[in-house]
Amino acid sequence: MTATALVIDGVTLTAGARRLVRDVSLTARPGEVIGLVGPNGSGKSSLLRAVYRVLRPATGEVRVDGEDAWSLPVRRLARTVAAVTQESAAEFDLTVREVVAMGRTPHKRLLAGDTAEDAGLIASALAAVDITELTERPFDRLSGGERQRVLIARALAQEPALLVMDEPTNHLDIRHQLSVLGALRRLPATVLVALHDLNLAARYCDRLYVLDDGEVVASGAPADVLTPVLLAEVYGVTGEVAVHPLTGAPQVTFLSGPPDPGGPAGG
Template identity: 60%
Template sequence: MTRGTGTLRAEKVTVVADGRALVADVSLEAAPGQVVGLVGPNGAGKSTLLRTFYRALRPTSGRVLLDGDDIWRMPGRHLARRLAAVLQDTTGDFELTAYDVVAMGRTPHKRAFQGDAATDRAIITEALAELEAAHLADAPFDRLSGGEKQRVLIARALAQQAGTLVLDEPTNHLDLRHQLDALQLVRRIGATAVIALHDLNLAAAYCDRLCVLDCGRLVATGTPAQVLTPALLADVYRVQAEVGAHPRTGIHQITVLPERDGPRRKGRR
């Protein structure tokens, strides 16, 4: 299930709420086929920034471009054909089967009230199979476990067949193997992707570049090896850590060194 790719770019995006800047003057770019990880502590602004990418939140200033086009100037259906999102903690009270939820991903490609064609059904079935969720097709979505719901929602994004993916903590609720499977799938399909992740080792293993947010500001960007340094982890996360290439995989790896009475970050928002 491969697809064409796009370039997603934020230009000086700022989001202000109640007089407070949740995101401040952030610029970043995900090039075609590139997986960009968005990392940072809780409250750093990751989810807020991602909401501006799929038009759930309009920036106070700045803009978001997809292949050079301002997303707020696009018809909604046109944007949905080009960009798909998996949200964090999506409510699971759909009175639909898992198959029906995945089928929602085909909506941007159909006319109003148009049923599923054979092509749509094949895409839906393939998306479920990619997430090892084919056996859940007839199950009521609201009765699935958290991990099963998450796999179905990722399958819905795949069924949308957009060239760009925005994923907010897509590994939430997934067990270890399915976390790896989901991130491997994003890389395999070749879409442009921006992914918010808490697990820095997963981010280092599957992302081409990382963008670090802290208190709403972009404080570092580059490859995992360039960004995830002991100094940055101490400054942004307030932890002591050892970093280096894994002896077998060569992948950048972080080992956090627990402290009984570690320093507390002052001024965290």
Template identity: 55%
Template structure:
């Protein structure tokens, strides 16, 4: 699915949280939103997956205005994976993934053999089929995120929206979740804090500061020492990593005297 975000703005009262932001997301691309806390990343994503209605601008999914779709139609196209949270209800892993079939069913429609097949396939894709009868609440953070990705896959989604999906996860699970998403080949828009993960996995980066877009392009063009200093207020060195061939960022301590 191609996604075009054109001059989108959103705010509360007099405060502009998102200011005329445009994104170009080709089919199958992995697009990263980066920027400091409060830069508008999550608000922009909420506009894309229809939690917040923009004050101006348009969001198109394959040329269709997302706000002209019904909630059901939007849910059939967009899968959302947020930061891991424990939840309050003790569903099994299988039940969690079956929730992804809801947009494709009428209110009292029973699960079909095709629904079962899709859920099994989604669990297999994320490596969680063996955990199908486990309680979701007993899983590790990385396992929960894989289940949430499986739920999005069961929706037959063509767009994944990820809001800090690896926040609070240890390094192994951060890599597992992003490896999985990248391998799916589904158009993905992700808000990310870790610049090295963003450089490793994203095709294109969009940098937000105070709600405005300040830079965009491939990671090796965007993540310069000057931009990192201007946006994050820290000094950094950047270079291509010999093992990955991708850009790697090294942050310099603010007070170098303590290391001497």
């Protein structure tokens, strides 16, 4: 697995007459963890779908390692890009190991069995998200959080150069939120991840892109992007941003709902 560059250049996405994303540009250098943040309905999931080739841009281009992602052969795309989506709730009549092993499919000939290398990568993926003890459990009998970790493990087993993740910490308890995002930081891959939790985004992402109403309204290092002004303008809440004493990352504290336009911030 070797990390690759991602460039989203002037992408507009539509659904019928409705505009989902307008003229969005984003870059991710090899090995970076890039966070997409913003309110519900801001266009985060739609933009990710354009990267893993579910929603074709009306205008603009998505380039992976310098090539148009929408022109890549399907097998090559599958060897390069892995996705963990919010629509991954399929009922698999398979064991946990069998679901994770599906991640090796793009790297194998049709009907080929697992090699020793495959087995090692599958075991490593299971361990990375703390589900080794679930290996032989039926996937369809797992909790929501356990299923989420299995699908993340499947993506890790795929050894992608670019990993795209839509709210991967949904359904996870705090311990597993931290372990999954910590595993992403250690991957030799480029990661584009949509997150709701601003403190997790600030701690684990190299740079953030803030979407609001389908447009990028701010981008940069977490410390530069996450400000009380942005929280008020984009999220409609009053908050403070401090430096975490241990991690050095910005730490957001929410104080109240929408700021009072007739009074001081936080009042």
